[in-house]
Amino acid sequence: MQRLNKHNYKQAAVRPEKILQFGEGNFLRAFVDWQVQVLNEKTDFNGSVVVVQPRGSEKIERLNQQDGLFTLFLQGMKDGKPVDEHMVIESISRGINLFTNYEQYKELAGKQDMRFIISNTTEAGIVFDPEDRLEDRPPRSFPGKLTAFLYYRFQAFSGDDSYGCIMIPCELIENNGEKLKEVVLQYANHWNLGDEFINWIHDANTFCSSLVDRIVPGFPLDSIDEKTAALGYKDELMVVGEQYHLWVIEGPDWIKDELPVAGTGLNTLIVDDLTPYRVRKVRILNGAHTAMTPVSYLYGLDTVEESVKHQELGVFIKELVDHEIVPTLDGSPEELAAFSNEVLNRFMNPYIKHYLLSISLNSISKFAARNLPTLLDYVNQTATLPKRLVFSLSCLLYFYRGKRGNQDIQLQDNPEILQFFQALWGKADQHEFHIEDLVKNVLANKQLWAMDLTSIPGLVSAVTTNLLNIKQFGVKEALKELYGTSIK
Numbered sequence: 001m002q003r004l005n006k007h008n009y010k011q012a013a014v015r016p017e018k019i020l021q022f023g024e025g026n027f028l029r030a031f032v033d034w035q036v037q038v039l040n041e042k043t044d045f046n047g048s049v050v051v052v053q054p055r056g057s058e059k060i061e062r063l064n065q066q067d068g069l070f071t072l073f074l075q076g077m078k079d080g081k082p083v084d085e086h087m088v089i090e091s092i093s094r095g096i097n098l099f100t101n102y103e104q105y106k107e108l109a110g111k112q113d114m115r116f117i118i119s120n121t122t123e124a125g126i127v128f129d130p131e132d133r134l135e136d137r138p139p140r141s142f143p144g145k146l147t148a149f150l151y152y153r154f155q156a157f158s159g160d161d162s163y164g165c166i167m168i169p170c171e172l173i174e175n176n177g178e179k180l181k182e183v184v185l186q187y188a189n190h191w192n193l194g195d196e197f198i199n200w201i202h203d204a205n206t207f208c209s210s211l212v213d214r215i216v217p218g219f220p221l222d223s224i225d226e227k228t229a230a231l232g233y234k235d236e237l238m239v240v241g242e243q244y245h246l247w248v249i250e251g252p253d254w255i256k257d258e259l260p261v262a263g264t265g266l267n268t269l270i271v272d273d274l275t276p277y278r279v280r281k282v283r284i285l286n287g288a289h290t291a292m293t294p295v296s297y298l299y300g301l302d303t304v305e306e307s308v309k310h311q312e313l314g315v316f317i318k319e320l321v322d323h324e325i326v327p328t329l330d331g332s333p334e335e336l337a338a339f340s341n342e343v344l345n346r347f348m349n350p351y352i353k354h355y356l357l358s359i360s361l362n363s364i365s366k367f368a369a370r371n372l373p374t375l376l377d378y379v380n381q382t383a384t385l386p387k388r389l390v391f392s393l394s395c396l397l398y399f400y401r402g403k404r405g406n407q408d409i410q411l412q413d414n415p416e417i418l419q420f421f422q423a424l425w426g427k428a429d430q431h432e433f434h435i436e437d438l439v440k441n442v443l444a445n446k447q448l449w450a451m452d453l454t455s456i457p458g459l460v461s462a463v464t465t466n467l468l469n470i471k472q473f474g475v476k477e478a479l480k481e482l483y484g485t486s487i488k
C-alpha cells in the first residue's frame, strides 16, 4: 500500500509561508494546522505553516516524507449530533530539520511573508538554558531557537518595525506569552544582542498568551489497520481528536484583521483577558482528568469514557466536579454548570479512546498545578477537606507504588520523583515504615507541591486512612468506605 504524500494524494496548493510552528506533535497538527486549513478554505488568509521540531529531528523527516500531509479524524458531538469525519490536512508546506538544514531556518527568518510563530513544547518547553549560544546550530531550548530566529529577522530587515512577528504560544502554562517574551529577552541580554534588538522585540513584536482546548488522543494505535484499509493509503502521522475546540488568544484587537477567524465557524476568540477561560478549563477539565486517573486506573479501568460512564466512578467524578471543583471558582454558577456538563459530555465521547495512562504522564506536577489550588481554595472556603479530591490524592500516592494488582504500571514522571516514591514504598512494603510516615514524607515534600501539605488540618490523617483502606481492600472497597455506605 502506498504512503500518503503529494504524488499519491495531491499536491497541496502552494501558499506563502506565514507561520512558523515549533512542534510537530499531535496536538498542534489536530488543532492549529487544522484551523489554518479552515482559514485557507473560508477566508483570504492564504498562508502555510513551516514546522520545526523543538527537540530532535526524526519526526520532521517523517513529516517531509509525507510532504507535510496527514489525515485528521475529528470525532464527537457537533451541534448536538454525532459526527465522525476525516480529512487530509494540507496546510503544512514543509518541515525544517534544524540539525541538517539550519540555513533554511535562517533564510526563512528573512522572508517578508513570515508573521506568526506558534508553539506547543509542553509545560517543560519555555525555559532558559544558560548553555545555549547564538552560534549553536540549533540552540537547544525552544526560546533559544526562537531568539535566534528573531535576531536573524531583525538583521535581515535592518530592525524595521514592519517585520516583527506575532507569537502565540499554546503551552498550558499561565501567561505563556509573557513568559516566552521574558525568556527571549533573557537570551537577548545573555547573548549581548544589543539595545536596538531589545527595543525591536518590544516595539515590533507581539507576544500573545493563549489557551487551547481540544482533546487529542493522538495516533489511533487501536484502530490503525481498520483506518488504513478504509483510507487506502499508509499514514504514519494520522491523528485523532474530538470535534470540540476552543482557542482563546489574549491580544490586541487588530489581530482579528490578520487572523480572520470571524465567520469561519472556528471557536477562536481574541480577547483582552483570558484568565477566566484558563482557570475554569484547567481546574474543571484538566483537573477532572488528573483527579480521575489514579482512582479509575487502580479501580481497573483504562479510559476516560469507561470512567465517566461507570456506575460508581461516574458518580464520584461528577460529584468531584460539581461539589468540589466548581464551587471554588469565580463566575456565574449557571455558566460554570453549563461548562462542566459540557466537559463531562465530552469525556463520554464514544469515538475516542483517551487512555488514563497517557493522561498520567507527570501526574504529580499536574496534580499540583490542576488540583491543589482547588483543594486549598475548598479548605479556605469551608474549613473542611474535599473528600473526593483527597481520595484522589490518596490514590495518586498508591499509583506511584507502580502496581495495579500484580501488574506493573508504566509510570511516567521525572526520575527523581519516581525514585523518591520507589524508596518510600520499598520501605512501607517491607514494614520498615508505617503508611502514615510515608504520607507525611510525601505531603511534606515541597519539591513536589511547592508547599508543605502536612500543614493542612486533617490531611495527613485522611490520606493515611484512605491509603490503608486502598492497600488492604482495594480502591473499590476504599471508595465505599469513603461514602460511609456503598455509593449508588
Ligand SMILES: NC(=O)c1ccc[n+]([C@@H]2O[C@H](COP(=O)([O-])OP(=O)(O)OC[C@H]3O[C@@H](n4cnc5c(N)ncnc54)[C@H](O)[C@@H]3O)[C@@H](O)[C@H]2O)c1
Pocket (backbone or CB within 6 Å): 022, 023, 024, 025, 026, 027, 028, 053, 054, 055, 120, 121, 122, 123, 124, 125, 126, 142, 171, 172, 212, 213, 214, 215, 216, 217, 218
Ligand atoms: N493532546 C491533547 O489533548 C492536548 C490538548 C491540549 C493541550 N495539550 C498539551 O500539549 C502537550 C502535549 O502535546 P501533544 O499531545 O501534541 O504530544 P506530542 O508528544 O505529540 O507532542 C509534544 C511536543 O512537545 C515537544 N516537547 C516535549 N518536551 C519538550 C521540551 N522539554 N522542550 C521542548 N519541546 C518539548 C515535542 O518535541 C513535541 O513537539 C501537553 O503539554 C499538553 O498539555 C494536549
Ligand SMILES: O=P(O)(O)OC[C@@H](O)[C@@H](O)[C@H](O)[C@H](O)CO
Pocket (backbone or CB within 6 Å): 172, 212, 213, 214, 215, 216, 285, 286, 289, 290, 358, 359, 361
Ligand atoms: O495533555 P496533558 O498530558 O497535559 O493532559 C492530559 C489532558 O488533561 C489534556 O490533554 C486535555 O485533554 C486537554 O488539555 C484538552 O484540551
